[in-house]
Amino acid sequence: MIIIANTLITLGTLLMLISSIGLITLPDFYTRAHAVAKAETFAVFLVFSGLLFRPEFTLEAGVRLVAIIIFMVIANPTAVHALVRAAIRRGITPIIGTDETRARKLFGGDA
Numbered sequence: 001m002i003i004i005a006n007t008l009i010t011l012g013t014l015l016m017l018i019s020s021i022g023l024i025t026l027p028d029f030y031t032r033a034h035a036v037a038k039a040e041t042f043a044v045f046l047v048f049s050g051l052l053f054r055p056e057f058t059l060e061a062g063v064r065l066v067a068i069i070i071f072m073v074i075a076n077p078t079a080v081h082a083l084v085r086a087a088i089r090r091g092i093t094p095i096i097g098t099d100e101t102r103a104r105k106l107f108g109g110d111a
Helices: 002-025 029-052 059-090 100-107
Strands: none
Touching (some): 002 029
8 A cells, every 4th residue: 555655646746847947948927837736736636646545534534535536636727727818908919830049038039
């Protein structure tokens, strides 16, 4: 059980790391929001699922973790949807196509 728990927690942590790297490197608000919403929701699901398999958790703690998992799976995508909708209403435009000057500015050097 501990091996399963540690594996799930490690996978979730790695997915959070990948999500944060995507947050830094992706070019605009919409791609960042999309990547982070999907990866973060699944990463939190993995970490909390891993915690459920830990032997030191009681039934009461397990019920609370399941409630948190359900809340996160519903609330996180909904919150990101609200943010993206607000960005659309404010007129924030996505970066479309490949613009060499924009790529140089983002990544430096010759892109």
